[in-house]
Amino acid sequence: MTTDRHGHRMTDTGAEALEHYEHALDDLLFFRPDVARHAQAALAAAPGSVMGQVLAAYLGVLGTEEKDAAAARKAFGRFRTGFDEAAATRRERMHLAAATAWLDGDLHGAGRVLDDLNIAYPRDALALFAGHQRDFLTGDAARLRDRIGGALGAWNRDDRHHGPLLGMYAFGLEETGHYERAEEAGLAALAQHPHDVWSIHGVAHTYEMRGRFADGIRFLDDRSREWSAGTFLTVHTWWHYALYALERGDTARVLEIYDAAIHHESSAPVAMELLDAAALLWRLHLVGDDQSARWARLADAWESRQDGAHYAFNDVHAVMAYVGSGRLAQAERLVRDRQSWVAEAAPGVTNHAMTADIGLPVCRALIAFGRQEYARAADLLLPLRHRLHTFGGSHAQRDAVQRTLVESALRAGRTELARTLLSERIQLRPVCPYNWSAQARLEEQLGRADRAADARERAAAQAAGRG
Known part of the structure; x- marks a missing residue:
């Protein structure tokens, strides 16, 4: 029986298919678009390859694209119907179970299977990558860190895949607040593979969260050749x-x-890239910067997708685009559609809770904000602020929603709430010009001109790199 580079047996996978599979896995770990071509070539060479089919299934769900997931579910279902699982290895059967759960919309069930798989087979790079992305999509920061941390001890540093795993670990460390350790791990990963864009991404997050904006710009400038074109993370890194x-x-x-x-006439209407565009324009919207023409083009792109209920995190960013472009009726239609879906969907689908508990309230709050109903927006967002992570994304991404709560409190004249929110933010991130600019507006509302001036001065100093 064929074995992969780490000694795992590969059922019904010949030498040619294995070569394509290994290329695809490399492309996946380094976020190269060639992954799809090599994955297809692996299945063309060995249609019955269990791991080839599993890889194709994971590729269908990782991008949070409803149509890709539906196509992958159909193809994987055909494979499983005619396959005798007794012929597969234990590891492969666990992958089959994880992929099936994910394709059925049960991300938590898939995560549990991948937990067991990672414990039993800590050198299975595909299982680690899939689990890491699942943890990111569900906002499970502790698992994002510990899934990789728990496996790294089984890897030799000279293994080609050790660097990408270290980069994944860096991102998990960052999302759990270990910023210095995350930077250290990410830079160590880049010392092994300078073109590892997930590691670049992880280090970029650490600079954002610590207010080291000038360092972040220098870091990305120094590595622009590795990340600025031709990867799945190009747009997202430009967003950072x-x-x-x-x-x-x-x-x-x-x-x-x-x-x-980030978004232009040639941009593909890919959900993960459109949400970066929406999150960036929304930050400008919150500080009163009107970008109506850009909003209109972005809203057109979201509307052209005709998305059904698939991933609540995407829905929220679509609503940002509709509200930003003044298309409140379209935003409300999306909310009504998701309400109907929640009433009918199976509770075992992870997106059911994501939509009902987080997605819909946030969408309603964004619409209220667009209608200048700031007190209502604050009331909708306040109960969610410590649970936002449960619908996925990173701290940096979710901060657009947290800032919406701050702005709603300020504009509603809810000074006690605004004071509390800003105190929390400033204690956690003392170097953040936005925090101090918002604090200045709060002090003005309270009639404390001297404190407002001090806060504005601090915001300006930090923006200039002096704070």
């Missing part, structure tokens, strides 16, 4: 670059990046 520029008050640079790299 734009966040640095935004905190430094360089709106012109933000819009230059937006138009050149």
Whole structure:
């Protein structure tokens, strides 16, 4: 029987298919678009390859694209109907169970199977990658860290896949607040593979969360050849670059990046890229920067997708685009559609709880914000602020919603709430120009001109890199 590079047996997988599978796995770990081509070639060479079929199934769900997931579910179902699982290895059967659960919409069930798989087979890179992405999509920061941390001890540092795993670990460390350790791990991963864009991404997050915007810009500039084109993370990394520029008050640079790299006429309507565009424009919207023409183009892109209920995190960003473009009726239609789906969907589908508990209240709050019903927006968001992670994304991504709560409190004149929220934010992230600018507005509302001036001065100093 064929075995992969780490000694795992591969049922019904010949030498040619194995070569394509290994190429595909490399492409996946390094976020290269060639992964699809090599995965298809592996199945063309060995249609009965269990791991080839599993890889194709995971590729169908990782992008949170409803149509891709539906196609993958259909193809995987055909394979499983004619396959005798007794012929598969224990590891392969666990992968079959995890992929089936995920395709059926049960991300938590898939995660539990992958937990067991990672314990039994800690050198299964595909299982670790799939689990890591599942943890990210469900906002499970502790697992995002510990799934990889628990396996790293079984890997040799000279293994080609050790670096990408270390980069995954860096992101998990960052999402659980271990910023210095995360930076250290990410830079160590990049010392092994400078083109590892997930590691670049993890380190970029650490600079964002610590207010090291100038360092973040220098870091990305120094590695622009590795990340700025031709990867699945290109747009998202440009989004991080734009966040640095935004905190430094360089709106012109933000819009230059937006138009050149984040969303333009040639942009594909890919959910993970459209949500970056929406999250960036929404931050500008919150500070009163009108980008109506850009909002209109972005809302058109979201509307062209005709998405059903698949991933609540995407729905929230679609609603941002509809509200930002003034298409409140379209936003409300999406909410009504998701309400109907929640009433009918099986509770075992993970997106059911994501939509009912987080997605719908956030969407309603965004619509209320668009209608200038700021007190209602605050009331809708306040109970969610410590549970937002349960519908996925990173701290940096979810901060657009947290800032909406701050802005709603300020505009509603809810000064006690605004004071509490801003105190929380400033204690956690003392270097953040937005926090201090918002604090200045709160002090003005309270009639404390001297404190407002001090807060504005601190915001300006931090934007200039002096704070």
